[in-house]
Amino acid sequence: MDSKELILQRSNEAKEIFLPNLSADPVIFGFDQNELKVLLLKMNYRKLWFLPGGYVKKEEDLDDAVVRILRERAGVNAVSYLEEFGVFGKKNRSEDYFEDFDETLFHKQRFITIGYYALYNPSKIDLTVDEYSESCEWIYLSQLPDIEMAMDHKEIVEKALVALREKISIKPIGINLLPEKFTLSELQKLYEAILGKELNRGNFYRKIKNLGILKKLDEQRKGGAHKAPDLYSFDEEIYNNALKNGLISW
Numbered sequence: 001m002d003s004k005e006l007i008l009q010r011s012n013e014a015k016e017i018f019l020p021n022l023s024a025d026p027v028i029f030g031f032d033q034n035e036l037k038v039l040l041l042k043m044n045y046r047k048l049w050f051l052p053g054g055y056v057k058k059e060e061d062l063d064d065a066v067v068r069i070l071r072e073r074a075g076v077n078a079v080s081y082l083e084e085f086g087v088f089g090k091k092n093r094s095e096d097y098f099e100d101f102d103e104t105l106f107h108k109q110r111f112i113t114i115g116y117y118a119l120y121n122p123s124k125i126d127l128t129v130d131e132y133s134e135s136c137e138w139i140y141l142s143q144l145p146d147i148e149m150a151m152d153h154k155e156i157v158e159k160a161l162v163a164l165r166e167k168i169s170i171k172p173i174g175i176n177l178l179p180e181k182f183t184l185s186e187l188q189k190l191y192e193a194i195l196g197k198e199l200n201r202g203n204f205y206r207k208i209k210n211l212g213i214l215k216k217l218d219e220q221r222k223g224g225a226h227k228a229p230d231l232y233s234f235d236e237e238i239y240n241n242a243l244k245n246g247l248i249s250w
Contacts, residue, residue, distance in 0.1 A: 025053035027160035075128030119176035
């Protein structure tokens with residue numbers, strides 16, 4: 001079955017299962033090689049990149065729908081951090097993509113979408129490809145200007161990054177994006193990647209250590225050309241308590 005035939009077949013089924021005019025588009029951020037990246041699907045139809053979004057069932061809570069959509073479209077399970085950040089409703093945002101179909105197609109109706117962002121360590125996700133897609137990949141944010149994304153999905157990613165920056169001092173971002181053991185340099189690189197600017201090394205280390213949210217481990221990161229740096233982990237109880245008052249103003 002080619003991609004157009006599949007969409008036509010699923011359209012009739014969707015009318016029975018899903019709410020009309022409402023969708024959800026989660027932006028899944030990961031961190032690797034000192035860069036942020038986002039999980040995207042490349043669709044079979046028209047070969048454009050999409051967020052792993054989908055529709056809401058008629059008897060389903062919105063948050064539950066997002067968890068299901070992530071599992072079905074990208075193989076993402078056990079969502080540990082997920083937050084709504086915006087609503088996107090420009091006219092023709094979804095209709096134009098399906099211009100090859102007639103007006104009865106479920107997917108071609110006007111859809112208001114709810115933007116979510118999720119934070120994941122990429123090494124913990126066993127990516128899968130759904131029936132609509134030819135690939136499911138992590139794409140570095142620095143690569144986004146060079147790829148063609150469908151609808152308004154590039155705008156949704158950009159708005160999600162703004163929301164992430166606004167919440168960096170009050171949400172458990174580090175715990176969800178870093179491995180269990182990390183160096184202070186790796187933690188600083190994460191903050192710099194999110195904020196989009198360099199931070200003074202001495203000031204960063206002092207602020208982080210003064211918070212008391214880290215546990216220094218009796219281990220070092222091996223394999224570098226220089227002295228092996230110490231490894232740390234988060235003290236989750238202190239970290240979560242600190243978040244209540246805001247961690248740090250950058």
